[in-house]
Amino acid sequence: MPVVVEPLVIAIDGPGGSGKSTVAASLATAMSLPVLSTGVFFRAVAWGLADTGVDDAQVDDWFDRHSVAVEGQLGVVDGVVLTDELRSPVVQVSLSKVAASPRVRSHVLDLERREIERLGECVVEGRDIGSVVWPHASCKFFLAARQEVRLRRRPEEGPKLFERDRKDSIRAHAPLVIADDAFIVDNSDDAVDELVIRMRELIGVRTGRC
Ligand SMILES: Nc1ncnc2c1ncn2[C@@H]1O[C@H](COP(=O)(O)OP(=O)(O)OP(=O)(O)O)[C@@H](O)[C@H]1O
Numbered sequence: 634m635p636v637v638v639e640p641l642v643i644a645i646d647g648p649g650g651s652g653k654s655t656v657a658a659s660l661a662t663a664m665s666l667p668v669l670s671t672g673v674f675f676r677a678v679a680w681g682l683a684d685t686g687v688d689d690a691q692v693d694d695w696f697d698r699h700s701v702a703v704e705g706q707l708g709v710v711d712g713v714v715l716t717d718e719l720r721s722p723v724v725q726v727s728l729s730k731v732a733a734s735p736r737v738r739s740h741v742l743d744l745e746r747r748e749i750e751r752l753g754e755c756v757v758e759g760r761d762i763g764s765v766v767w768p769h770a771s772c773k774f775f776l777a778a779r780q781e782v783r784l785r786r787r788p789e790e791g792p793k794l795f796e797r798d799r800k801d802s803i804r805a806h807a808p809l810v811i812a813d814d815a816f817i818v819d820n821s822d823d824a825v826d827e828l829v830i831r832m833r834e835l836i837g838v839r840t841g842r843c
């Protein structure tokens with residue numbers, strides 16, 4: 634019987650400012666893998682829906698008429714690249730509501746899974762990657778950092794960061810949770826390089842690869 638080797642998909646979840654996108658990018662570079670930051674999908678959709686609303690019909694209509702893609706930390710809506718817009722006040726104010734919409738989540742889930750399949754092997758970061766988007770990920774991490782550290786890392790957002798975390802954690806659909814089989818990694822006091830070394834060791838233990 635031929636041995637089937639599943640594509641290596643590393644899932645990284647965690648609250649805002651825990652360092653997910655920074656660590657995912659460094660880990661991906663170290664492992665020569667592409668990286669997918671799924672929060673960019675939700676930010677791009679929040680930007681696109683800013684003049685509309687998040688009723689189911691409005692959401693479906695918007696997805697029917699627009700395309701969304703993620704390239705690194707950039708969102709691309711209808712071919713237009715979004716950069717600063719993704720962290721603009723108009724996005725910040727509606728982000729949690731947009732991310733809690735079951736219709737938005739359903740559309741974004743399709744996009745996330747298609748992108749992971751297209752990439753093949755990759756590092757993916759977000760809130761529900763290990764629990765919902767890719768539950769059979771090769772190795773899962775839940776990135777944590779102390780509140781005061783996260784606040785220092787996200788000064789522009791301030792204490793609203795904790796309100797966003799709270800809403801991400803209590804929403805009915807695909808909330809931020811720690812997957813049963815995730816390694817919990819607190820990186821409050823670690824340099825990114827040290828953390829990447831530690832995570833690669835854990836990936837090796839879990840998968841026999843790395
Ligand atoms: N281990 C670390 N040590 C020091 N600074 C870090 C570390 N990890 C991340 N940072 C810094 O903290 C800030 C936030 O990190 P990052 O954007 O990676 O967090 P995040 O979890 O993706 O946040 P969000 O979910 O809000 O987008 C960045 O400026 C980054 O450079």
Ligand SMILES: Nc1ccn([C@H]2C[C@H](O)[C@@H](COP(=O)(O)O)O2)c(=O)n1
Pocket residue numbers: 649671672673675676728729732758759760761762797801
């Ligand atoms: N897998 C994901 C990724 C992101 N979100 C939502 C919740 C976050 O507050 C928001 C922005 O994410 P960030 O760019 O800060 O990582 O997007 C989600 O619900 N599920």
